[in-house]
Amino acid sequence: MDAILLQILNGLDKGSAYALIALGLTLIFGTLGVVNFAHGALFMLGAFCAVTISKLFNLSHKASEPSGVDFLGNPKYEDVLYVEDWFGERLGGWMLDWSVPLSILFAIPIMIGIGYVMERGLIKHFYKRPHADQILVTFGLAIVLQEVIKYFYGANPIPTPAPEMFRGSFDFGAALGFDANTIIYPYWRMVYFVFSLVIIGGVFAFLRFTTFGMVVRAGMADRETVGLLGIDIDRRFTIMFGIAAAVAGLAGVMYTPINSPNYHMGMDFLVLSFVVVVVGGMGSLPGAVLAGFLLGVLESFASMNQIKSLLPGIDQIIIYLVAIAILLTRPRGLMGRKGVMEE
Amino acid sequence: MLGLNKKDTTILIVVAVLTMAAPFILNPFPTNSSLAQFNAGYPDLMQRFVIYGIFAIGFNILFGLTGYLSFGHAAFLGIGSYSAVWMFKLLSFNVIPAIALSIVVAGLFSVVIGYISLRRSGIYFSILTLAFAQMSFNLAYSVLSNPKFNLTNGETGLQVYGSDPQYLKGSGPDVTHIFGLEMRATETLKLGGWSFDFNVGYYLCALILLVSFYISVRIFRSPFGMMLRAVKSNQQRMNYTGLNSRPYTLAAFVISGMYAGLAGGLLAAMDPLAGAERMQWTASGEVVLMTILGGAGTLIGPVLGAGFIKYFENIFSKINDNVLHTWFAALPDGMEDFLITIVHPFVGKGWHLTLGLMFMAVVIFLPGGLVQGGQKIGRLFRRRGANAPGPEGEAARKQPAE
Numbered sequence: 001m002d003a004i005l006l007q008i009l010n011g012l013d014k015g016s017a018y019a020l021i022a023l024g025l026t027l028i029f030g031t032l033g034v035v036n037f038a039h040g041a042l043f044m045l046g047a048f049c050a051v052t053i054s055k056l057f058n059l060s061h062k063a064s065e066p067s068g069v070d071f072l073g074n075p076k077y078e079d080v081l082y083v084e085d086w087f088g089e090r091l092g093g094w095m096l097d098w099s100v101p102l103s104i105l106f107a108i109p110i111m112i113g114i115g116y117v118m119e120r121g122l123i124k125h126f127y128k129r130p131h132a133d134q135i136l137v138t139f140g141l142a143i144v145l146q147e148v149i150k151y152f153y154g155a156n157p158i159p160t161p162a163p164e165m166f167r168g169s170f171d172f173g174a175a176l177g178f179d180a181n182t183i184i185y186p187y188w189r190m191v192y193f194v195f196s197l198v199i200i201g202g203v204f205a206f207l208r209f210t211t212f213g214m215v216v217r218a219g220m221a222d223r224e225t226v227g228l229l230g231i232d233i234d235r236r237f238t239i240m241f242g243i244a245a246a247v248a249g250l251a252g253v254m255y256t257p258i259n260s261p262n263y264h265m266g267m268d269f270l271v272l273s274f275v276v277v278v279v280g281g282m283g284s285l286p287g288a289v290l291a292g293f294l295l296g297v298l299e300s301f302a303s304m305n306q307i308k309s310l311l312p313g314i315d316q317i318i319i320y321l322v323a324i325a326i327l328l329t330r331p332r333g334l335m336g337r338k339g340v341m342e343e
Numbered sequence: 344m345l346g347l348n349k350k351d352t353t354i355l356i357v358v359a360v361l362t363m364a365a366p367f368i369l370n371p372f373p374t375n376s377s378l379a380q381f382n383a384g385y386p387d388l389m390q391r392f393v394i395y396g397i398f399a400i401g402f403n404i405l406f407g408l409t410g411y412l413s414f415g416h417a418a419f420l421g422i423g424s425y426s427a428v429w430m431f432k433l434l435s436f437n438v439i440p441a442i443a444l445s446i447v448v449a450g451l452f453s454v455v456i457g458y459i460s461l462r463r464s465g466i467y468f469s470i471l472t473l474a475f476a477q478m479s480f481n482l483a484y485s486v487l488s489n490p491k492f493n494l495t496n497g498e499t500g501l502q503v504y505g506s507d508p509q510y511l512k513g514s515g516p517d518v519t520h521i522f523g524l525e526m527r528a529t530e531t532l533k534l535g536g537w538s539f540d541f542n543v544g545y546y547l548c549a550l551i552l553l554v555s556f557y558i559s560v561r562i563f564r565s566p567f568g569m570m571l572r573a574v575k576s577n578q579q580r581m582n583y584t585g586l587n588s589r590p591y592t593l594a595a596f597v598i599s600g601m602y603a604g605l606a607g608g609l610l611a612a613m614d615p616l617a618g619a620e621r622m623q624w625t626a627s628g629e630v631v632l633m634t635i636l637g638g639a640g641t642l643i644g645p646v647l648g649a650g651f652i653k654y655f656e657n658i659f660s661k662i663n664d665n666v667l668h669t670w671f672a673a674l675p676d677g678m679e680d681f682l683i684t685i686v687h688p689f690v691g692k693g694w695h696l697t698l699g700l701m702f703m704a705v706v707i708f709l710p711g712g713l714v715q716g717g718q719k720i721g722r723l724f725r726r727r728g729a730n731a732p733g734p735e736g737e738a739a740r741k742q743p744a745e
Contacts, residue, residue: 035466125707131466132412136635137706139628143699151688151696271477271624278470313486320474327467328459 002173002182007300009172013189013258015296016196017043020251021273022280022288023200024244030220030283031237034123035131037138039248040270041145045114046249047261048149049107051158054099057083098163100256107253108246115245119238142266150263162188162257188257195254199247200289206243207285216240220283275323281336291334295319351560354642358556362549365389366539373536377669380661383654386529386542387613392650393548394609399633399645400552400559401602405595406631407640408568410575411461414469414627415476418456419449419600421483421622423607425494428501428617435512436503436519438526438547438612442605449604450597457596461589464578473624480622500618519612521547526613544613551609552646555602560642562598571595603630632698636705638712647713652698659697662690 021043028036059082066075084092095102122141126134161167166187173183207213219226219233226233252261259265276295280287301307303315326333347355361368370384383389402416423445430441460471488497495501503509519526526544562568570591573581581588611617620626629652637648667686671679689697709716 122707129710130410132410133706133710135412135466135469136631137703139631140699140703140706143695144703147693147696147699151693267625271473274470275474278467282466312489313482316481316485317478320478323474324459324471327463327471331463331467 002178003304005172005176006183006185007304008297009183009185009189011297011300012193012293013296014299015293016193017251017255017269017292018273018276018296019289019292020196020199021248021269022276022292023203023285024248024251025273025277026280026283026285026288027203027240027244027247029277030285031216031240032119032123032127034126035134035138036123037135037270038118038142038145039138039244040266040268040273041142042111042114042245042248042266043252043255043269044149044261044263044266045145046107046111046252047256047265048153048252049110049249050100050103050253050256051153051160051261053103053106054096054160057081057096057099061085100160100162100253103253104250107249111246111249112242114249115242116238118245119241123241142270146263146266153263155263157260157262159260160256162191166191166257192254192258196251199250203243203247204285212236212239272319275319279323279326279333281333284333284335287333287335295322298322345557347560347564351564351642355553355557355560358643358646359553362393362552363546365392365545365549366541370537370539374538375536380666381658383657384540386527386540386545388653388657389542389545390548390609390613391653393545393552394606394613395630395633395649395653396646397548397552397555397609398603398606398630399637399649400555401599401606402630402634403599403639403641403645404559404562404571404602405599406634407645408563408571408575409592409595411464411592411596412469412631413460413472413596413599414624414631415456415472415474416599416603416630417624417626418476418479418622419453419603420607420610420626420630421479421617421619422452423449423604424611424617424621425483425501425607426604427608427611428503428615431503431509431519431611431615432501432507433510435509435515436517436615437511437515438519438521438608441519441612442551442608445604445608445611446601447604449607450601453597453600453604454593457593457600461592461596473627476622476624476627480619480624483619483622495617495619497619500616502616519544519615548609548613551605555605556642556646563642567591567594632702634712636702636712638714641712641714644712644714651713655698656694659690659694660692664691 021039024042025036025039028034028039060079061082062077063080065077067078068076070076081092081096083095086092087095118141122137123134126137169184169186170190171180171183172178172185174180176183207217215226215231215233216236219231219237223233252265255261272295273292276291277288279295280289280291299315299319302318308315345352345355366384366389368384369389370382372378372382374382383392398416398420402413405416406412426448427438427441427445430444434440456472456475460468460475463471483495484497487494516523516525521543524543526542526547528543530541532539532541570581570586570588573586574588574592578588607617607621610621633648633652634645635648636651637646638644664683664687667683667690668679671682674682687693705712709719711718
């Protein structure tokens with residue numbers, strides 16, 4: 001029982017990342033009808049927003065007063081962080097510690113901006129082109145973004161720690177009445193899971209309860225009619241692209257403490273998120289979220305030792321196997337709408 | 344000639360001349376000149392040109408004709424390599440059985456994968472093939488290399504060891520060969536400052552490329568090729584006329600899978616080593632890039648694209664800051680540094696950035712690839728020259744592009 005619980009918990013954080021990326025992909029596909037192969041790159045850009053912010057907070061200058069002498073007798077100057085200079089020692093230190101969550105504030109406008117520029121500058125010209133062309137051009141864009149990041153940040157993963165407060169692990173087992181130390185779960189992963197639920201809930205609420213969201217949903221159902229009613233649906237879809245980019249970016253920002261970001265993390269997630277989208281059903285937002293969590297949990301179950309000894313290597317291929325099975329038996333995916341890209 | 348019309352014969356002859364004279368064409372600069380780094384006439388690179396050319400020709404039969412975009416073709420390349428290396432391990436270093444087996448095994452795999460994947464089309468087909476390729480990659484990397492059943496040798500890559508049985512080896516040489524003629528054997532011809540390498544392995548690959556190219560021309564011009572084009576332009580209408588399109592697409596998929604297997608077998612024949620990274624989806628992406636860059640659906644495009652990418656991959660990635668300094672040495676200092684700062688991110692290790700930008704530009708502005716670009720330029724000149732004559736110029740303008 002405790003092993004099962006542990007695997008579910010383990011699957012949730014990866015599942016959250018899958019769900020967030022797949023949600024963005026589906027938003028773009030459902031509104032603009034574009035298959036965006038650069039979405040993984042947006043996830044990676046978000047992660048590097050966090051890296052940049054934490055690097056900026058770590059900028060320092062030499063103190064003007066020597067703090068003592070080193071072993072050669074020369075005066076020694078300590079490094080002073082700019083944030084501590086400007087905001088005082090307490091607030092500065094806190095900002096440094098909380099740089100990853102604070103990056104969210106910066107990442108949202110940056111990612112919406114990137115999404116906006118991407119849609120207006122590139123994707124816009126590809127609505128009338130075949131899907132293959134859209135895949136190819138966004139694939140090219142993904143390579144370019146990835147290489148730009150590699151040029152500025154190097155090829156090695158950059159560790160970006162979570163705030164001090166969340167670095168430990170929580171003993172779930174003790175809290176739920178199992179033996180102590182059987183189910184241990186890092187705090188940050190819990191934070192990630194809750195965060196993803198908040199974002200997903202936010203996106204759904206935005207679409208359901210605001211006028212803007214209502215218009216967007218109407219546009220997803222029938223773009224032409226909405227346009228004929230005199231609503232500038234293109235502009236709203238562009239904003240949705242920005243929001244989808246921000247969702248992917250935020251998923252990336254918060255993922256940095258779990259896995260040190262490197263320039264190809266986007267590609268690694270992209271393939272899996274596409275599988276997630278297809279399993280959930282092209283164009284179905286709840287389907288994408290559901291499939292994300294489902295596949296994440298499934299993957300972590302498959303990596304249990306008991307199952308691996310039964311079917312060696314199953315953990316590596318389970319997601320693909322499920323995707324193939326679903327595509328062949330239920331072409332629409334788990335919750336796909338009728339008539340959306342069935343062929 | 345050979346059942347081809349005049350135009351195709353010309354193309355075939357051009358390709359034949361280009362491949363046979365490649366050691367000359369690719370080495371236009373004397374060995375000691377400062378431009379020698381642009382020479383691409385060394386055996387290793389020339390082999391890769393033609394091998395990836397074969398790979399791209401095969402991919403083009405699927406993507407160029409039927410429009411089915413497979414993102415998992417590298418799986419067949421890897422499977423071909425593995426089976427070839429197994430032939431080396433079990434029989435001997437003769438490349439003939441290795442290449443034959445790699446084609447057959449890749450063909451078998453593509454029948455299975457194609458049969459399943461082709462039940463869907465469009466983006467779903469791309470994702471299904473991608474899923475199969477990633478599965479093969481993951482399996483080859485992890486499970487298939489366990490001690491009890493070591494098929495792929497995991498991270499190290501499959502290679503031939505002295506302890507392998509090699510039942511048919513006898514007194515044959517210890518390197519890959521074709522009936523005693525070693526693949527790595529190279530004749531070097533020195534002419535003045537120039538030196539040209541003639542490599543056995545390269546010529547074997549080049550001959551195979553010619554045969555593959557000929558077969559692909561025949562497929563393009565056959566009724567079968569016509570059917571495949573029909574699949575691309577309007578599959579629904581084709582179905583309504585009572586034709587079942589699936590056998591055709593499956594045949595195209597298997598043929599292109601066998602081409603990929605052949606390319607993989609040749610890669611192993613040139614260097615008897617097979618690693619799982621050959622199957623990774625970035626490798627599948629590479630062949631897509633080659634085909635699109637050269638021009639999907641055209642005969643010569645994929646070969647051009649493969650050569651283009653492999654050439655620049657090698658040459659661009661060799662350019663470092665020192666080379667740039669020698670180039671811009673004539674300029675004033677400030678200007679020199681400025682230019683180097685600008686050029687630096689695009690060369691050397693940043694070559695992929697250039698590739699990505701180039702690829703995007705091609706998809707955006709030239710969906711027909713380099714071939715279409717060439718045609719556009721050609722037409723521009725023809726139009727300028729044909730302004731006066733009238734009817735003849737009109738006819739030239741109306742001539743549809745290939």
